[in-house]
Amino acid sequence: MSAAPDSASPDSASPEERTAEERPESDRRIAAAVLPALVASVLGLLPFTVYSTFLVPIADAAGGGDATVGALRGLGGVGAVLVGVAAAPLIGRVPPGRVAAWGLLLLAAASLVGTVAELPALAAFCLLVGVSNAVLYPALTTAAADRFGSGPSAARAATLVTATKTLAATLVAPLVALPALWWGWRGDLVAIAVLAVALTPVLLRHGRDRHVPAARHGYFAAFRGLAAVPGARALLLVSFGQAAAFQGHLAYLAPFYADRFGLTPGLFALVWTLSGTSFFLGNLITGRLVNTTGSDLRARRALHLFLPLALLSLFGVYLAPALPLALVCTAVLSASHAVGVASVVTLLVRRGGDLRGTALGVNASGMSLGLFLGAAAGGAGLAAGGYPGAAVVFGLFTALCVAAAATVRAAPRTPAPGRDPSPR
CATH class of the missing domain: 1.20.1250.20 (MFS general substrate transporter like domains)
Structure with a gap:
């Protein structure tokens, strides 16, 4: 559950306060x-x-x-x-x-x-x-x-790049x-x-x-400045955990469907298309819906709602007794993670101010690190406990995302230093 917005947050701004x-x-x-x-x-x-x-x-x-x-x-x-x-x-x-x-x-x-x-x-x-x-x-x-x-x-422009x-x-x-x-x-x-x-x-x-x-931050001061961006550390942790959980899961999705449901590579290509299309639509639609107003409330609520859904659908994929249910859970899992990605990018862009580029750069690196650690940890889980073992590993990474997202609260309405908020 997200915290109720306070008087300083954009969520409580009156219509007269909203700018062009x-x-x-x-x-x-x-x-x-x-x-x-x-x-x-x-x-x-x-x-x-x-x-x-x-x-x-x-x-x-x-x-x-x-x-x-x-x-x-x-x-x-x-x-x-x-x-x-x-x-x-x-x-x-x-x-x-x-x-x-x-x-x-x-x-x-x-x-x-x-x-x-x-x-x-x-x-x-x-x-x-x-x-x-x-x-x-x-x-x-x-x-x-x-x-x-x-x-x-x-923020919408940034999410269009990720959706493309x-x-x-x-x-x-x-x-x-x-x-x-x-x-x-x-x-x-x-x-x-x-x-x-x-x-x-x-x-x-x-x-x-x-x-x-941007304001002339020193090289290391730019990293230290990220600590002052509201919720930045939690959002970067969410991105890392999502990449580890979702990309690691995708690395072993083909053998899972082959072993569990007997799908050939040709048929699995349809599963891959289902997953990719669900992720794209989730990213595209979320990028629009969470950026229809000047408030970041929708982006925060999306994180709080869809990351737990990603955790549930992850175990749904591995525990599904029949192919149709596994396919539904695969689509929901992809869409839920896409919502998380779009929401994190939205919040980093809105809150980053003159450190927006630094935040997005560190975010991308964290996702790269998560991808490789997730695949490696998933392989270890698979070797130790089969697909249930892999599911537990990816579930732990997703639970990390849920816990980190729960700490993201409303940001002060005051713009971050150095970024001119006037329309260009």
């Missing part, structure tokens, strides 16, 4: 304003999509086994965590469009390196893609939010598979590099006139 920035723009106008960021969010996913889709021919060309070459992708997670945290204080102090452009150039370089079918080159490819994504996505989210100041439209990324993760496999019939997987990587370089000047221009320089 608290009236959100239409989704169409927001999407048009942040279109370059949306395109870049799709482009950032493509290198690893190519790597996963063509893992077998890439491994054959490199002369390594599928398991060895596939395991190299873990280097991307290591790079994302380390560089994401290190670069977080720069996002906001430097115009985020410029940071995103740097990320795209690094993505282009990584894609070209990936065309060299040697194990050291593929290791460098995975590391560089992880590093580029670690700066690209927080910068894109910050740049999108900066287009609309600090009101509900800013989710949709792309579900649908882009054909986007890389079909052209490869003509020019092969190397051609895909070269095309990604060309598109990334072409989009770079667009991102450099995009939002440059909209950027308001």
